[in-house]
Every structure is written in C-alpha cells, then in structure tokens.
Amino acid sequence: MKKKKYIVSFPRLGNYVYPIYNMLDRLVDHSMVDIMFPKSMSKNTIELGSNVSPDFVCLPFKYNMGNFIEVLENGANFLIQAGGGCRYGYYAEVQEQILRDLGYDFTYVSLLEPEGINVKKLYEKVRLLNLNLSFAKFAKEVILAIKAIELLDKVETYIRDNYMYEIKKGEFDKIHKDFIKNVSNISFIQDLIKLKKNVYKRLKLVKLLDKQSSKHIIKVGIIGELYTSMEPFSTFYLEKELASLGVKVKRYTTVTYLLFKKGKSIKKHIKYANKYIDYALGADGTESIAHTLELIEKGYDGIIHIKPFGCTPEINAIPILQKIAQENEIPIMYLTFDSQTSQTGIKTRLEAFYDMLVMKKNMKMETKCIEIGSKENRLNYDKQKYGFQN
C-alpha cells in the first residue's frame, strides 16, 4: 500500500509566513510531504476559530484555530505550532484536543518547548518530515531562515521608520512588495546577501524629507502584546490606518527581537524602568513599560498600547503605564482586540486620538508662535501647514 502523503501547514503570523514557508519547503522530502500555504486571514478565519475555542481564551488562540480549521478543510494533515511562554506554550495540547474532538485526523507538532528552544528536539521533530535529513542541512536551512527573518525585520523597520518622510509616495510600498517576493525563494546564504545589498541600495535611494520640513509629522509608538503587534489583520491594519492619517509609527516587537534580544535585555529593561517596577511583569509586560519610557525620552507625541482581550501580562502593565502617562503627560491609548471588535470603532478612535495629538502639538507650538503674529495669522499658518479644517 502506498504511504499517505503528509500535507504540512502552519498558522499565519504577519509576513513571516514567507521565510517560514521557504524553510519548510527546502527541509522536507517532497516525495512524502507537501506544504500548504495557510490561507490569508479573513473574517471567516476568526469566526471559525472563535466558534470552537473556549470563551475567554486570548485572541491568538482563536486565530490559530481558524487557520488550522481552514487548512484541515483543504486537506492538510500535519500541523505545526510554535509554542512559547505565557499561555502560548499550552495552546498546543488544548488545540490538538479540540481539533480531534471535531473529528479531524492529523499529526500535530509543537516546535518549541515551554522553557525555550531545544535544538536537538527540534531536529528530531523536523526529521519526521524528511527521514534523510542530515543535521548539517537542517542547521543550514534554519540559519538561513533566521537570517531571512532578520533581514525582513530590518527592512520593515526601516520602512516603518521612514514611511512618512518619503517625498514621492509609493516608493517604499513597491520596494517592500518586491522584497517579499524575493525573500520567499532564497536557497543559499549568498542569495540572501545579494538580496540584502540590493534592497538596501534601493532603500537608500528613496528621497526623504529633511528634518526641518518634517517637524510637524506626528510620531506615535506602538507597544504591547506580540501577536497583535505582528499580525496586521488582528488589529485591522492599525499601522496602515495610522500611516494613512499621516502618522509616523514606531514598533519594537519583531520576531528577531523576541528570539534573540528579549532574553538578554529583560534585566536592562527592569533597571531602566526601576522607578516604576522592581520585577519582570511576564511576557511582554516589562517591555511595554521600558519602551514607553524610551519613547517619551525620544520625544514621541503619543503611544498606542495594543493587546488581545484578556492578555494578562499587558493587563499587568496598564496600571503602571497609566501612572507613567500621568507623570510624564504623554497620551496613551489602550486598544483591546477581540473577535467582536469592529473596524469602524477602531478607526474612529484612531482619528480622535490623532486629532487630539495634533491639537496638543499645536498648543505647544502656539506658545512658541505667540510672538510671530495675531491669532488669525496663526490659524491661517496652521491651515496651510497642517491642512486643518476648522
């Protein structure tokens, strides 16, 4: 009898699906394994997911479930979950049980152990998909994928930092689109280096506004939970929405950060924020505090704190953030995302927040402008410069 072919799939997370898909594609034995690209996120995903999930579990669980059901319905029979800290490490067992109760037949593998990465165990797990896989090949592909993710993060961070300052709109979007296409088919480290050089060259060529003429641009930092930070669909493309309002966005959380920098920097963060906290708050809570202080230091106009409903570590951080906001007079907006959140609601709140930030910034400038001329002049000046409608 011919052995059944494995059809592998995995949950989505932002643009990271491309390098991950590329890695799996190159690791597995194609005579026994196919890889299914997870369906892109839609309303249907979250509906499917929340129908079968426990009521007050955190949102990423529901999205993951939705992803899994969609691929299972399309014929996948081998699911991969990452695993990690907080509640995420326990997702795997509960998700597997729920899907089995629903009557699906599949193999389920959780890559990371709750306490962190164990390379040997990871190798054993990937060997399930390719019996002839040598450790050298495995190591090479994993390193390549990690490097690709690093590059992806670097490029996206650069674009995010400068997006508002580009003179000819749309240049960054085009570079980003090309880059994503290329990063999905890299086979050697040399390709990656070439791609890196190429994309950096193109990024540097984009003409940016100088400091003086970009003074009026509102700068907002995004802090909070990792899934909502990295999966744009779960926040209804919050960053894009902000960009369309003309806001410069900064975000710290990326996969590179979580995998390689988080462990080392947690003590530094606590020390940096020692006025407010003595201990780690769990998951990304500590980072939220430290990064808020950093953003204030850097002169950001406002901060948006995002989290899925019921995210305990971020709920831990909020009372402390409220105190920071009060003492430093910085506006912080708290957004919670759930399967019920409406896109229009979020949009309205963002617009209101933006208006408030502009007013606050103007008030600051007004005190500076008071010598320049009368109030009418000033209003006209504002109108021309910021496109205000009174």
Next chain:
Amino acid sequence: MKIGIPKGMYIYEKPILFEKFFENLGCEVVYSSDTDKKLLEDGIEYSIDEACLASKIYMGHVKDLVDRKENEKIDYIFIPRVCSFENKKSICVKFFAMYDICKNVFDAKFISINIDYKEGNNEFKAFVELGKKLGFRYTNIIFAYLKARNMQKMYDLKKVRVQYDKLANLSNKQNILVVAHPYIAYDKYIGNEIVKYSQKLGANVIYACVNKSKYSSESKSYLKISKSIYWKPSINLINGIEEYKNYIDGIIYLTVFPCGPDSLVNELLIRKIKNIPSINLILDEQEIGAGVYTRLESFYDILAQKEKKVSGE
C-alpha cells in the same frame, strides 16, 4: 513591627507559612477583612476593567489595609511576588506583577518576597532575603522559616486527613469535587457562597486543591490528563482530580472571568474527563445570584436522577 497581609491570591496557597514566619520573627500580623460587596467595589475601582475577578478582589483587600494603616499603625503591607518553581513549573503571570501594580496604584509601604526558581531564588533564599529586608538576623530568619514551613506542612496534612474522614463518612450525600484555585474556593464572597449553597442542597463538598500528592513528593499523576502543563496550581488541581476521581459523583469547575490558565485547562479537563458529570461555573463581578443558584440546583437534580436510574428505582 506590624505587617498587613491582604487575604487573596497566593496567600491562600500557603496560609500558615507567611503568617507564622512573621510571627516567629516577632512581628505582629493583621489580615484584611473578609471579602464583601464594599471590598469588591473598591477593588473594581482600583483595577483595569479587563483584569480577572481574583485580582480585583485582591486589590480590594490591599485597599482595605491601606485605609487601615494609619489607625492601626501597619508598617508594611506584604505582597508576595511569585514567578517560577522547581522543575520548570510556573504560575499565572498575574502573580508576577501584583507587587509592582500595587506599588504604583497605592501610596503605602509595601514589602515583597520574590520566589523565582528560574533566577536561582528558591523559597529558602527568598525568605532569607525578606527577613534581611526587615532587618532581622540570619539565624533567626532560618529558624523562623523552618518552623513556619513545618507548621504549614502539619496544617496541610491535617486538612487532607479531615477531607478523607469526610469521604469515609458514608452517607447518602453526593460527593462533589470543587475544582478551583484556593483563593477562589475559600473566598467568603464567591467560592464559599457556592460551597454553602451546595451543602444546603445536600452535597458533600470536597476540594481538589487539598490532596495528598501536594506534599508526599512530586506526584506525576497529572501527566495522565495533561502532558505539557506547566502551571503549578493547575497541576495541583489535576492531581486532586486524579486522586479523588473514584470517590466522587460530580465535579464543579469553578473559575473567575477571565482567568488565563483556567480558560485552557478547564476546557481540556471538560473534554478529557467524560465519565463524571460536571458543571462549569464562571463567576464575574456581578453578584452571585439566582442565575448561578439555578444552574447549581439543576445540576444536583440531574445527579439525583442519575443515581435513581443506577439504583433501579
């Protein structure tokens, strides 16, 4: 020196240990008042809306002590910070942050103990550190800790014995296992009300959190139900279920909205333990009233009918 202890969350896991440690060192210990409506309302006022009910109640208890600290001359309010345990076991992240939250929300002097095995801060070390912070001598601290630990152990063993006596007392009553964290199950305003009502309806209530495996070496029986679980309090509850499963007629899963670990663990338990009738009660800040009681009544009705069928009446 006078230490105030808020009655909530981790204190319920080891009620004797902390109290006796301070008393052995010559400190006076006062507890916050029992949870009631006013205290819960205070707690809600000082919490984020989305925080879990247990933490809201805890904030109420802290507020109670903060209000009393002037009149009763309380020097410190004690808030343990618990993070990780032996064998890579952990706890809900709420316990990581309670101390820092209270420090930022209230204006009072707080003192903490940091139990974090992952960072090399085991319970013994943590208590030494706590004693030093309060300015006691090393030998006194060790003596106080060891004595308190022993007393806690005696107390736990006694509790288990009492529970087994209750089970052995053969009567017509239904044995009902309450699966809830001790800070929910014993809280005067939430868990205790449910237990009292169950007893009124004729049930013999036993607690999953009180079990032999907690102290007779590391029990592994939880692995039969869940392999990858790493929250120590939840492991203790699952051990309890495994221990009592042959003696009980029904299970009440009692949790508060929106408890992080329970949202996953209880889901798995309900899906895996199918031969024992169970009810899943999720409490929130609305008063426990007719809604919850009606569900309990119908649960007991079903249990009674099942028994009738079995005995062939």
